[in-house]
Amino acid sequence: MLLEIDVSLSYSLDEGRFALLAIEAARTEGQVVLSERLECGGASARHILGESGVGQRIHLTLDSPLMQLGYGATVEVKRDGGPLEGMPAHPLYDLPAEALPFLRPSRYCQSDMFQSFVSRRFGDYSGGSKVAAIRDWVAEEMSYVPDSSNAATTVLDTFAAREGVCRDYAHMVCALVRAANIPARYASVYSPNVEPPDFHAVAQVWLNGSWHLVDSTGMSNPDAAVIIAVGRDACDVAFMETAYNAQFVEQSVRVTRR
Known part of the structure; x- marks a missing residue:
C-alpha cells in the first residue's frame, strides 16, 4: 500500500x-x-x-x-497484517538482545504492577493469542476520550480511569504484554484512518521472531501504518x-x- x-x-x-x-x-x-x-x-x-x-x-x-x-x-x-493468534512467543533464553529491554517496566509502563492481574485474566492464553486477548480487552474496557490524559499520565492512572487517547491505549497494551513476559515496545506511526488526524501511537510486540504492530484503538492496521520511531514508552518517542x-x-x- x-x-x-x-x-x-x-x-x-x-x-x-x-x-x-x-x-x-x-x-x-x-x-x-x-x-x-x-x-x-x-x-x-x-x-x-x-x-x-x-x-x-x-x-x-x-x-x-x-x-x-x-x-x-x-x-x-x-507489512503483513495477518492475525496474531497462532504466533508463538519466545522463552527468555531464546530472545534476542534487541527485545530484552522491552520486557522491563518503564517510566509510563509499570508492567511489574500488573503481573498478578495478567496471570488471572489472561492465564488461559499463550503467545499471540494472549496478545490478541489483551488487545481486545483494552479495546473493550477503555473509552477513547480526547484531552483525558496529559504528559504525566501513567498506565496506572489509565487502568484506574479506563479512558485515554492513543498513547494511553499503547501504554496499556505494552504494560500488560510485558507483564505476560512478552516483549512490547511503544511505536509512533502515521496512518490514514486516525481521527482526529495526528501523530498516532501503537504497541509493537515480539512474536515468532519479529515485531508486530498492535493497535487497540482500532484506528490503524499494520498494513496501513508507517513507523516513525520506537521506544520503551512515550518518553522515548515524542x-x-x-x-x-x-x-x-x-x-x-x-x-x-x-
Whole structure:
C-alpha cells in the first residue's frame, strides 16, 4: 500500500531555539520510503539515529524564535497484517538482545504492577493469542476520550480511569504484554484512518521472531501504518522535545492512500 504523508509544524520557541524532532518515516522492515522532503526554513538540521536503531531524530537549530517545519513522504507499506493468534512467543533464553529491554517496566509502563492481574485474566492464553486477548480487552474496557490524559499520565492512572487517547491505549497494551513476559515496545506511526488526524501511537510486540504492530484503538492496521520511531514508552518517542516551553502556533498531519 502506498501512503502519502504531509506534515506542517509551527511553534514558537522564545528560549533555547533548539528542538529535537521525530517526524520522519523510518527506513525499517515492512516499509520503503520512496521519496521524502524536509523543509526547515532558515533552521539548520542534523540527523542522529533513533532509539533501537529505528528511524532518525532531527536536531534543529533555529535562526529565529518561530519554528516552521514541513515534512512530506511517499511510503510503500509491505507489512503483513495477518492475525496474531497462532504466533508463538519466545522463552527468555531464546530472545534476542534487541527485545530484552522491552520486557522491563518503564517510566509510563509499570508492567511489574500488573503481573498478578495478567496471570488471572489472561492465564488461559499463550503467545499471540494472549496478545490478541489483551488487545481486545483494552479495546473493550477503555473509552477513547480526547484531552483525558496529559504528559504525566501513567498506565496506572489509565487502568484506574479506563479512558485515554492513543498513547494511553499503547501504554496499556505494552504494560500488560510485558507483564505476560512478552516483549512490547511503544511505536509512533502515521496512518490514514486516525481521527482526529495526528501523530498516532501503537504497541509493537515480539512474536515468532519479529515485531508486530498492535493497535487497540482500532484506528490503524499494520498494513496501513508507517513507523516513525520506537521506544520503551512515550518518553522515548515524542515528536518534539525542547529544553524550554514551546508555544503552539499551528500543526497539521495528513496521511492519505495513493
